[in-house]
Amino acid sequence: MRPYWCVAVAAGVLLVSACGAAGSGAAGSGGPVKLAFVYATSSQNPFQEMAFGAKAAAADIGGVDLALSAPTGINGPQEVTQFLSTIHNSKDGVALETLTPDLFVRPLNQAADLNVPVVAVDTAPPAGTKVGLFIGNSNTELGKALGEEFVKQVPADATGEVVLGNDIPGLGLLQQRLDGMRSVIKAKRPGLTISGPFDSGSEPTSNFNNWNDIVKAHANAIAYLGVGAQDAVSLALIQKNTGRKFLAGSCDPDTSALQAVKDGYVFALASPEHWLKGYVALRLLAERAKSGKALPTGWWNTGSLVVNSANIDQIIARQHDEGSRKAAFKAETDRQLANPSGYLRPLAEAN
Known part of the structure; x- marks a missing residue:
């Protein structure tokens, strides 16, 4: 019997049943295992990508x-x-x-008291909890990768202003991206002046309005660089609306951001490859529930990817739908799951 999806929506919760030949039921229970993925918002691409990955893992393992x-x-x-x-x-x-x-210190400890295994995804677990496994990319390296793409766009003796934006000031993982990007620009293009980061807002409307104000306030800047999913979308739209051309780069493979790379409004996106995080986390939880296989401990670095003019067509094709994502990521998920030790580092090293 091939896997199928049964979907019910109620009170903001999507229940997905994946039943297939892989078997069903927790170890010794005879019934389907009950797993969940709780995430920050259903309205933005990064979190949708993780949910797609989680659904794919549930379908693959079945039951x-x-x-x-x-x-x-x-x-x-x-x-x-x-x-x-x-x-x-x-x-x-x-x-x-x-x-x-x-906000999750007490809730995570409540989960531990109930013996419910929890895997942290994308954001490292807060101190004071018993969560032993974190699935996420290196955001410091992600920022450095975007910085390396930027310095390719300007000569070594370039001068001028580079403006940074931060979708969620105070969020550690975005600050790590900014720190990584800033370190590359300072080291390789010392003649540039870096301004910000300024609050660019995370939701689409606030992000566009904030970037519009930032661009007007720094009208002579040569580049505007963000670290969130909406930044590239907004910066491309500002260029279209004003007719002005400037260097723009950001993170995450939002559909509109990918089109902006294709159209030449954005020189690169640094993708945290969120789909992989959702897949690996749910696959490990499912295997534990179904076979009793222990969860590994530490930081599982699922990696990242630079999207630019060289591979944009390939990535647009990959992101076409859930099936194309699953097919494109299969070799990588198989590689990571076959060799966990190659991707695990101590939790304290997560960056």
């Missing part, structure tokens, strides 16, 4: 009831409420992605 839940906009307290509900309903394991980790 999984997967509950997906997220606020419709970034709302930490609401996500906490959803997580607390989830740990009572999906006792075989929960993957958690959050942009407000400090």
